Amino acid sequence: MAKKIDRNTRGVFIISATPFDESGGIDFASLDRLIDFYVEKDVTGLTILGMMGEADKLTPEERRQVIDRVLARTDLPVIVGVSDAGLGNLTSLGRHALDKGAAGLMVAPSRGPAREDRVESYFHAVCDALGPDAPVVFQDFPLSTGVPVSPALIRRLSDDLQQLVMLKHEDWPGLTKISALRRHEEEASVPRLSILCGNGGLYLPQELARGADGAMTGFAYPEALVQTVALFEAGQPDAAEDIFDTYLPILRHEQQPGWGLALRKHILMRRGAIACAATRAPGPRLTAADVAELERLMARTERRLKEK
Numbered sequence: 001m002a003k004k005i006d007r008n009t010r011g012v013f014i015i016s017a018t019p020f021d022e023s024g025g026i027d028f029a030s031l032d033r034l035i036d037f038y039v040e041k042d043v044t045g046l047t048i049l050g051m052m053g054e055a056d057k058l059t060p061e062e063r064r065q066v067i068d069r070v071l072a073r074t075d076l077p078v079i080v081g082v083s084d085a086g087l088g089n090l091t092s093l094g095r096h097a098l099d100k101g102a103a104g105l106m107v108a109p110s111r112g113p114a115r116e117d118r119v120e121s122y123f124h125a126v127c128d129a130l131g132p133d134a135p136v137v138f139q140d141f142p143l144s145t146g147v148p149v150s151p152a153l154i155r156r157l158s159d160d161l162q163q164l165v166m167l168k169h170e171d172w173p174g175l176t177k178i179s180a181l182r183r184h185e186e187e188a189s190v191p192r193l194s195i196l197c198g199n200g201g202l203y204l205p206q207e208l209a210r211g212a213d214g215a216m217t218g219f220a221y222p223e224a225l226v227q228t229v230a231l232f233e234a235g236q237p238d239a240a241e242d243i244f245d246t247y248l249p250i251l252r253h254e255q256q257p258g259w260g261l262a263l264r265k266h267i268l269m270r271r272g273a274i275a276c277a278a279t280r281a282p283g284p285r286l287t288a289a290d291v292a293e294l295e296r297l298m299a300r301t302e303r304r305l306k307e308k
Contacts, residue, residue: 002045002076003077004077005045005077005079005135005165007165007166008192009044009196009213010214010233011043011045011213012044012215012216012222012225012226012229013045013079013215014041014043014046015048015052015053015216015218016048016050016053017268018048019031026065027276029275031066034273035073037268037271037272041222041223042226043222044076044214045076045078046078048066048067048070048078048079049081050139050218054261058280064093064096067080067102071097071100071101078102079104079106080094080102080104081106082105083108085110087125090126091129095130098134103135104135104166106139107123107126108140109122109147110122111146112147114146114148116149116153119149120156123136123138123161123164127163130163135163136164138166138168139170141168141170141198151180154177155184155190158193166196167194167195167196168196168197168216169196169197170198172199175207179210181211195213196212197212197215197216198217200254201217201224201251204229204244205237208228208237209232214229219247219251220254220263220264220267221250221267224243224244224247228240228243249297249300249301250298250300259290261284262279262284262285265278266294267294267298270295
């Protein structure tokens with residue numbers, strides 16, 4: 001069983017897609033191949049059933065099937081997204097994931113009024129329901145949830161809730177939030193918080209420079225994230241940015257709201273990781289022009305890599 005995440009967890013936890021066939025059914029053979037693909041790219045761990053995993057389009061039974069399949073396929077630590085409108089549903093899925101060997105559980109603030117007292121009470125209720133043995137990741141993605149949170153609230157929750165050990169930082173702009181959290185930790189009494197960053201990896205070099213521990217995002221070239229983080233950890237930030245910059249045009253292209261998932265899935269299909277690029281309805285579908293544009297970017301990226 002993989003080690004659970006903690007306050008010192010570092011590296012790249014790639015957010016996994018959920019492969020579907022053309023009819024919308026889960027393609028479990030492609031899921032196996034996708035997990036092997038991520039492992040071959042030397043990621044530190046996996047995050048499943050996040051937004052990129054289209055978890056909100058899966059039935060409760062399908063979510064459990066994905067958890068079981070992934071955890072049976074790899075010994076890498078796996079974080080499972082368990083956000084749900086109902087606390088009972090969240091707790092049931094979270095306990096199932098932990099029983100199967102999950103390394104941690106990712107939870108976003110529940111949608112509703114953007115009041116910090118509401119967010120604070122919600123995370124206390126979540127952690128109480130999951131139990132003290134459940135390492136929790138606070139998914140801070142206000143552009144999606146509509147619920148912004150301050151560094152002070154994140155720090156207070158981290159101080160008060162021993163099992164809240166990691167922040168998935170996805171605020172935008174949010175570099176000052178990372179700086180503020182690391183500045184808090186200069187006090188000896190303040191426990192460290194692991195920080196892995198999303199936003200498609202778009203700001204990864206700057207986030208690492210501010211004190212982030214790595215990435216948790218779904219870029220379809222995970223080796224770019226792995227190499228960038230490794231070089232930065234080795235004390236070579238300029239070399240890290242040089243590698244990162246090679247992938248920047250295609251990484252930027254993936255950021256198109258509403259289309260990024262379809263683009264990523266097409267890249268994964270073209271790279272042999274999945275058999276079909278379909279998203280589950282309702283979801284985006286690329287046109288012939290979209291595909292031609294994307295494949296030109298892919299060819300350009302691969303050409304630039306060969307020139308290095």
